[in-house]
Amino acid sequence: MKLIPTSITDVLLFEPKVFGDERGFFMETFRQSDFEALFAEVGMMCPSFVQENMSRSQKHVLRGLHYQEVHPQGKLIRVTAGSIFDVAVDIRNDSKTFGQWFGQVLSAENRLQMYIPPGFAHGFFTLSEYADIIYKCTDYYTPEFERVIAWNDPQLNIQWPLEEGVEPVLSEKDKKAEKGAMLLGC
Numbered sequence: 001m002k003l004i005p006t007s008i009t010d011v012l013l014f015e016p017k018v019f020g021d022e023r024g025f026f027m028e029t030f031r032q033s034d035f036e037a038l039f040a041e042v043g044m045m046c047p048s049f050v051q052e053n054m055s056r057s058q059k060h061v062l063r064g065l066h067y068q069e070v071h072p073q074g075k076l077i078r079v080t081a082g083s084i085f086d087v088a089v090d091i092r093n094d095s096k097t098f099g100q101w102f103g104q105v106l107s108a109e110n111r112l113q114m115y116i117p118p119g120f121a122h123g124f125f126t127l128s129e130y131a132d133i134i135y136k137c138t139d140y141y142t143p144e145f146e147r148v149i150a151w152n153d154p155q156l157n158i159q160w161p162l163e164e165g166v167e168p169v170l171s172e173k174d175k176k177a178e179k180g181a182m183l184l185g186c
Contacts, residue, residue: 001031003038004112008102010044011088011120014076014113027111029078030136047074047117049136057084057126057133062151062160062168064123065089065177070145072118074138082131083107084124085161089149092119101158106133121149125160125168148177155179 004013014035016027028034032046039046057063064087067073077086089101105127106112116122118138151160151174162168 001028001034001038003041005042006102006104008088008090008097008100009042010090010117011102012038012042012115013104014038014115016111016113018111029113030076047076047115047138049076049138051137051140052134053137053141054132054134057124057131058169059126059129060163060166060169061126062123062170063174065121065149065151065153065156066123067091067119067121067147067149068139068142068145069147071139071142073141074115074117075122075135076113076115077106077122077124077133077135078111078113079106079108080132080134081108082126082128083109084126084128084131084133086114086124087122087158087160088114088116089121089123089156089158090119091121091149095119099155101156103158103160108132123151125162127161148173150174150177150179153179 002015018025018027036046086106087103090097
């Protein structure tokens, strides 16, 4: 497993080693001891994961930007089919990168995984016909503490890779998200 730093210190990319031949491939996507060593390389404690989720989204679906006000979740995200543009937004008031975002294409082809620590809002946009996403969480989902920041909040100015003339497909929850919510922070 290879660690790839990003423009936001606490957001990390991981590239697994892939063993392939004419039959297909094998890769190890998670090994606690390897992750502990990689996190230690950048002076971070390796998180413990308590929940794993899987979702499927159709093309043009935009989910987010979500976070939990209480029991914030760190997430380790990977795509097993298709591709997404995955976004992490730093909403930690005391952070030097408060209000900054990082985006990365995650796909079944590039096999990258992205770690988003607690204190970040998370969202993604589906680039392929559909995408299957698996993500591990550092805390349990508690819907009563979930909050949403508008995906198109002008304070954030996220450069989503939208197709010209095509509106993203949003859930009712995401449609109701208020712009300017960044001022709240975590």
